[in-house]
Amino acid sequence: MKQYIFTVDDRELIINASGISDAVEQIKLIMKFDGTKYSTQMKSIEFKGVKY
Secondary structure, eight states: OEEOOOOOOTTEEEEESSSHHHHHHHHHHHHHHTTTTGSSSSOEEEEEEEEE
């Protein structure tokens, strides 16, 4: 497992995943339950790197 580091609205988010596609799916799930689907403001997501 690797740690994928993202920045979401100036906050660091570290996701443990087996690959980048798994990490992206986890972020999509987090964003879905965060209520952003009904928000008028988009979240800024940036990939920062991988930590082994």
